[in-house]
Amino acid sequence: MPRKPVILLTNDDSIKAPGLRSLISSIRPFGRVVVVAPDRPQSGTAHAVTINVPLRLDLLAREKDYEEYACNGTPADCVKLAMKVILRKRPDFLFSGINHGSNASINIIYSGTMAAVFEGAMAGVPSVGFSLDDYSMTADFRPSQPYLERIVRQVITRGLPDGICLNVNFPASASIKGIKVCRQAGGTWKEDFDIREDPHGRDYYWLKGVYLKKDHGADTDQWAIENNYVAVVPVQFDFTANSALKLLHSWFR
Amino acid sequence: MPRKPVILLTNDDSIKAPGLRSLISSIRPFGRVVVVAPDRPQSGTAHAVTINVPLRLDLLAREKDYEEYACNGTPADCVKLAMKVILRKRPDFLFSGINHGSNASINIIYSGTMAAVFEGAMAGVPSVGFSLDDYSMTADFRPSQPYLERIVRQVITRGLPDGICLNVNFPASASIKGIKVCRQAGGTWKEDFDIREDPHGRDYYWLKGVYLKKDHGADTDQWAIENNYVAVVPVQFDFTANSALKLLHSWFR
Numbered sequence: 001m002p003r004k005p006v007i008l009l010t011n012d013d014s015i016k017a018p019g020l021r022s023l024i025s026s027i028r029p030f031g032r033v034v035v036v037a038p039d040r041p042q043s044g045t046a047h048a049v050t051i052n053v054p055l056r057l058d059l060l061a062r063e064k065d066y067e068e069y070a071c072n073g074t075p076a077d078c079v080k081l082a083m084k085v086i087l088r089k090r091p092d093f094l095f096s097g098i099n100h101g102s103n104a105s106i107n108i109i110y111s112g113t114m115a116a117v118f119e120g121a122m123a124g125v126p127s128v129g130f131s132l133d134d135y136s137m138t139a140d141f142r143p144s145q146p147y148l149e150r151i152v153r154q155v156i157t158r159g160l161p162d163g164i165c166l167n168v169n170f171p172a173s174a175s176i177k178g179i180k181v182c183r184q185a186g187g188t189w190k191e192d193f194d195i196r197e198d199p200h201g202r203d204y205y206w207l208k209g210v211y212l213k214k215d216h217g218a219d220t221d222q223w224a225i226e227n228n229y230v231a232v233v234p235v236q237f238d239f240t241a242n243s244a245l246k247l248l249h250s251w252f253r
Numbered sequence: 254m255p256r257k258p259v260i261l262l263t264n265d266d267s268i269k270a271p272g273l274r275s276l277i278s279s280i281r282p283f284g285r286v287v288v289v290a291p292d293r294p295q296s297g298t299a300h301a302v303t304i305n306v307p308l309r310l311d312l313l314a315r316e317k318d319y320e321e322y323a324c325n326g327t328p329a330d331c332v333k334l335a336m337k338v339i340l341r342k343r344p345d346f347l348f349s350g351i352n353h354g355s356n357a358s359i360n361i362i363y364s365g366t367m368a369a370v371f372e373g374a375m376a377g378v379p380s381v382g383f384s385l386d387d388y389s390m391t392a393d394f395r396p397s398q399p400y401l402e403r404i405v406r407q408v409i410t411r412g413l414p415d416g417i418c419l420n421v422n423f424p425a426s427a428s429i430k431g432i433k434v435c436r437q438a439g440g441t442w443k444e445d446f447d448i449r450e451d452p453h454g455r456d457y458y459w460l461k462g463v464y465l466k467k468d469h470g471a472d473t474d475q476w477a478i479e480n481n482y483v484a485v486v487p488v489q490f491d492f493t494a495n496s497a498l499k500l501l502h503s504w505f506r
Contacts, residue, residue: 046329047299047362054457055446076299077460084446085458109300109371109490118362122441154504163439164497181501183493186416188375193308193337204307205338207330232505234497237362240436244417244487248434251407252485 004065005031005156008091008120010078011099012042012112015060015070019098022141023130026148027095030156032065034091036082038112039070043101047115048074057081075116083123093156094120097130097168098141098148104133104169104221104231105187105211114167118237121165126155128165133225134172144170147179147230167233171225180229185222186215257318258284258409261344261373263331264352265295265365268313268323272351275394276383279401280348283409285318287344289335291365292323296354300368301327310334328369336376346409347373350383351394351401357386357422357474357484358440358464367420371490374418379408381418386478387425397423400432400483420486424478433482438475439468 007027011020015037027033039058050073061068069086071078075096083090099113108114113129120127130148132139151168160166167184170176191209198204213222221231260280264273268290280286292311303326314321322339324331328349336343349369356364366382373380383401385392404421413419420437423429444462451457466475474484 041305044302044304045299046301046368048301049297049299049363049460051297051460052294054449054451054459056455056457080444080460081446081458084444085448106375106490108492109375110302115299122359122362158504161497161500164494166501167492179505181498181505183495183498184491186491191333191337193334195338196307198307202309204309205334206307207302207304207333232501234494234501235492236494236497237359237492238437238439239361239420239488239490239492241417241487241489242436244414244489245434245436247414248419248485248487251411252432252434 005092006087007031007033008082008094009033009035010037010075010096010116012038012045012075013100014038014041017100018137019100019132019141023095023098026145027152028066030152034082034086035068036071036078036086038075038078039072042074042112044110045074045112046110047076047118049076050074055081057085075112076119079116079119090123090125094125094127095130095152099131100137100139101131101135102133102169102225103129103131103167104225105185108167108184117165121163122237126160128155128168130168132170132172143174143176147176151232163236163238164234167235169221169225169231171228173228175228176230177228180224180231182221182224182231182233183219184233185220187222188212188214258345259340260284260286261335261347262286262288263290263328263349263369265291265298265328266353267291267294270353271390272353272385272394276348276351279398280405281319283405287335287339288321289324289331289339291328291331292325295327295365297363298327298365299363300329300371302329303327308334310338328365329372332369332372343376343378347378347380348383348405352384353390353392354384354388355386355422355478356382356384356420357478358438361420361437370418375490379413381408381421383421385423385425396427396429400429404485416489416491417487420488422474422478422484424481426481428481429483430481433477433484435474435477435484435486436472437486438473440475441465441467
């Protein structure tokens with residue numbers, strides 16, 4: 001019998017998030033599962049790494065083919081610690097999520113869930129991030145489950161090309177229509193700050209914002225989730241804008 | 254006489270960093286300059302945004318065509334606050350840096366300097382990040398200065414294509430050979446953790462690592478700075494791996 005694959009799970013909503021619990025129950029049948037997740041919510045931390053504070057790991061559970069750790073760092077820290085301190089090698093696969101809230105379109109750039117996925121992919125591990133387009137802590141992850149398992153089965157069977165990871169977003173729908181392979185939608189956040197005064201008369205600011213759709217293409221992840229499809233976007237961490245190289249060459253000849 | 258352009262400056266090494274002071278003195282002749290930078294070092298914060306803590310702004314200097322603010326947030330927070338609270342509009346240009354340390358190759362993914370640049374570009378502002386391949390706080394920014402000014406002049410004269418920003422890295426050399434337009438080098442960090450014991454007998458972990466070159470192409474940013482050229486990489490925030498779309502389509506037909 002071939003050895004069970006070692007599968008690393010993480011997220012950015014913390015070790016306690018229902019989305020991670022749903023991911024754990026979907027993934028445990030596929031191999032030996034090691035969970036290393038932040039001890040508190042880390043949404044919006046993007047690819048931050050902790051360099052000024054010592055990192056800690058707490059073993060929370062150990063069963064047959066299953067271990068679970070909480071870490072005081074970011075999702076990227078969790079992946080690094082898992083590989084270097086806990087496993088002392090690369091896992092065979094990395095899955096991150098299921099995030100409470102969409103990471104489609106430009107949200108990918110702020111996402112701790114996807115930072116963990118990039119971290120895995122940079123180390124050569126086939127890595128996938130899963131997110132549900134529902135921010136609530138009582139979101140229903142059950143409709144996504146068969147699609148998540150189908151995607152996981154493909155990745156475990158076939159791997160992923162070098163330098164490519166997947167950003168998967170589930171619609172907040174009880175009747176999902178299927179899977180669409182997409183490109184990242186153009187889009188932006190229309191943001192503002194609440195300006196408030198503290199009890200000592202000093203101003204402070206809270207960020208608030210709404211997502212602004214700029215790209216209505218039916219081949220985008222945003223279109224897919226709005227139309228009750230699962231969006232699968234292959235993403236890369238070579239950010240070179242090849243389309244602009246020629247123009248720039250002409251500037252600095 | 255045409256109105257002076259409004260130019261936003263920021264960085265991730267803090268308002269006190271010599272690299273920012275060098276940038277300020279290079280940019281002031283070009284327009285009305287507004288500096289909004291973190292009140293403490295924020296290296297490695299990547300594209301983190303602050304959502305759980307109130308943000309503060311401190312006005313540190315106001316002169317003719319010049320203002321300077323410190324902020325308790327990340328570089329991305331600084332850009333958002335500058336646009337929404339201080340300027341109440343988009344600046345005409347955004348320049349970030351000069352970072353103490355290279356942001357070539359995969360370093361871009363961890364970089365607060367470049368997160369600020371992405372933040373500007375996402376808002377439609379022509380934006381450039383500058384970094385010097387020297388981590389020391391006593392780094393000499395003078396050899397870079399004429400090249401920085403040449404790049405700034407091009408960007409102010411011509412703008413940048415929509416969705417494209419620039420990642421500029423200077424070599425740590427007194428005799429720079431010129432400017433090279435490049436692609437982002439492949440590369441990774443070979444990392445490990447120092448495992449230490451605190452006075453109470455509990456383990457803690459500090460991240461350490463060295464950059465591992467994987468891509469020796471003479472068309473890369475890493476090659477350029479190692480060979481005493483200024484590296485200019487056009488970068489984008491559409492992370493779709495177009496090369497993998499066909500393969501993925503075949504998986505989920």
